[in-house]
Amino acid sequence: MASNMEPVAVTSQKHDPAWKHCQMFKNGDRVQLKCIYCGKIFKGGGIHRIKEHLAGQKGNAATCLRVQPDVRLQMLESLNGVAVKKRKKQKLAEEMSGYDNTNSSGVEVVNNHCGLNTEIVLLPVPEMIEHDGDVYANREDGTSSKTSGRKKKGRVRKAPGPDLVNSNTAALASFPAMNSKKVSNTVHMAVGRFFFDVGLPVDAVNSAYFQPMIDAIASQGTGVVGPSYHDLRSWILKNLVHEVRNDVDQCTGAWGRTGCSILVDECGIQERVKQGTIFLRSADISHAIDSADVLYELLKETVEEVGLRNVLQVITSCDDRYVIAGKRLTDTYPTVFWTPCAGRSIDLMLHDIGELPTVNMILDQAKSISRYIYSNSVVLNMMRRYTFGVDLVDLGTTRSSTDFMTLKRMVNIRHNLQSMITSEEWMESPYSKKSEGFAVLDTISSQSFWSTCALVTRLTDPLLRLLRIVSSEKRPAMGFVYAGLYRAKEAIKKELVNKEEYLVYWNIIDRRWEQLQRHPLLAAGFYLNPKFFYSLEGDAHLHIRSLVYDCIEKLVPDPKIQDKIMKETASYHGGVGDFGRKMAIRARDTLLPSESTF
Incomplete structure (x- = not known):
């Protein structure tokens, strides 16, 4: 009987999420559905039965044992959403049926005798509406608007009077959920019409x-112009300026209280x-x-504009011309x-790691x-069906x-990609028979490709997390740079074990980290974060504390204040006294350091 089943395409008009996880066949005059995971065929019950089958809800359908947990x-x-909507609909029907034909708010509910299972809601009309003189032209006392003549050309009608607005608003307030979806659609269409028109x-x-x-706009009711x-x-414009x-x-x-940081990039100075x-x-x-001299003069002018006493640091790219200009700036302003x-x-x-032969080969594949x-749009849509809408490319802040x-x-x-290339849909597709399609099949089917991908992902994931942290504007990331790079190196060492292998990655990090590693402000940000500082082992404390002292000497010229800071840092470093x-000790892992590190 299965041989008489003809596949039927699932149209885009079917919006239920379960349609992505089944196939539709026509067997004579009957339409049957087939689960793409276990192959079970349902001869009745529709898409709801498939959904119960995938969700593992006992009752009308057997549970699918091969469906993925996220799909289940x-x-x-x-299913729960459908049940909630059904309960809301029943509740609304009960509320509507509870109204008398005439209620205290002046709203009348009249039965519809046209054979439809609906009711007509009559909203009250105010007894008297005061019109603005600009709305209707040439209107005299005692005359009707019908006799007022033609409307002036180009005149725009003003908003309705307050009586009409308030009355309608009060009437509609009796039915808060009656037309909420229709109102939202109307608002969205109006916004879209404006967007696409201009x-x-x-x-x-x-x-x-x-x-x-x-x-x-919504808070002012329907009379907004x-x-x-x-x-x-x-x-x-003047008020916004x-x-x-x-x-x-x-x-x-x-600026004078906390100091400030000057950020310089190719777009401007912030x-x-x-x-x-x-x-x-x-x-x-x-x-x-490309001139370091021009960059230096620009940075110098900016520092003088903000005020030397107000500037804590100038942040630029680490390209050679910026390095030269930045060092000249610190020589001019110590x-x-x-x-x-x-x-x-x-x-x-990350760029240097991507240039390694093994990593570069995996990235190319x-x-x-x-x-x-x-x-290919056909292949792209096929992939999105098998990944349930998840795109293959994940865009970051850099290439x-x-x-x-x-x-x-x-x-x-x-596993979603492997399911796609082993499906009948892929095998029968003309795109699978092209040379590029065979190459995609070989790559996705290769176990060595996936094992190497997983290894590269584990090696670079700590750096990606750190990049997200330093790119975030939610909190200062200065103290996280040291900790993140230390943890990235430890994760690489733990993953590769062999010293010759992990030193290749360590050398890349150290070469790019050299400028950051010796920076007093970054060291101070790490030092003043107790969660990171007290978790550090070895002689790194000595190196970091030396950089913190450099920071103190540069920012605090008063010797008495320097001596006081030295005493407190000794207690902090040893974790004695109040520290x-x-x-x-409990607060080390729960409380963030002061946000005034910038």
Whole structure:
């Protein structure tokens, strides 16, 4: 009987998540569904029966023993969601049926006698509506609006009067869930219509001010009239400029108390304090971008603009021209630190690791897979069905991080990719018969490829985690740089064991870390984080403490204050006195150090 079954394509109109995990066949006049995991065929019950089968819900269908745990959980959540919606619908029906034909709010519910299982809700209309004179033209006392003549050309009707707005709002408030979905769709369509009419990029909805704008409009009811062209270019613009200046003044006011860091990149110069980061200035040096002298003069001007006493450090890229300019700047201003960008240094470590022959070969094979899949829409859609919507490429902040994050993503969905290339759908596809398709089949089927991928992922994952930390703006990452690199080296040593093998990776890290390792501010950030400092073993304490003393001598010119700090650092270093209390020891792993490390 199975031989008479003809496969039927699952159309895009079927939105239930269970359709991704079954195949549809036509057997005569009947449609049957087949589980793609265990092969069980269901002759009835529809997609709901398949969902119960995958979720392992006892009752109408046998449990699938081969389905993946994440799929089982997804189906179970979908079933629970359907049940919740059904209960809400029943509750709403009960609430609606409880209303009398005439209730205290003036809302009438009238039965529909047209054979439909629905009711008509009549909302109250205010007895008198006061119209603005601009709404209807040439209207005299005692005359109807029908006799008022034609509407003036180009005139825009104003918002309804307050009586109408308040009455309708009160009436609709009696039914909070009646039209919520319809209202949301109406709002979304209106927003989309505006976006596409003026050509706004859709990622504008990710703006921090988008949802507050929606909330502000909704809070004023239905009578809101948007700002005009002249409003936007006049008083609104002036008020926003005033707000920005107040924010900048708050940041600049903190310079004298906490100091600040100057961030320099190819896009501009920013200033960062505890209160936040502000854009300071930009300069066009495209004619001399490779000149260290021009960069030095630019950095010098910026330091003088902010004020020498207010500048703690200047952070730049670790390229050669920035290194030369940064060292000249510290010679000119001995109290200012030049700090190479930790994120850029870690990215260069990943880049150098990617240049190793074994790693480079694995990355090339992984890229060939992703290129072939993403170059064919049919193959891409097939892959997304087998990975349940998970993309193959995982975008990072840099090219090197993207390569290794994508490699990790491929390891995580390895079994999904193998299921795809062994399926009938792939075998019958014309793309599998091309030379690139055979290469993809060989690579994904190779056990050595996956074992090497997993090894490379374990070696680079600590560096990727550290890169995410230093790229985050949620908290200062200065103390995490030392700890992260120490842990990355220890993870590599534990993974490879053989000294000759792990020293290859250690040398790459040390070569790029050389500038960061000797930096007093980074050492101080590590030293003042008790969770990291007290967990460090060996003679590294001595090296770090020496750099902390360099930091103190540079930032604290008063000898008396230096002596006081020295006494307290001795207690901190030995974990004695108040630092040795039980509650202080417990707090080492739970409390973050002061956020004023910048």
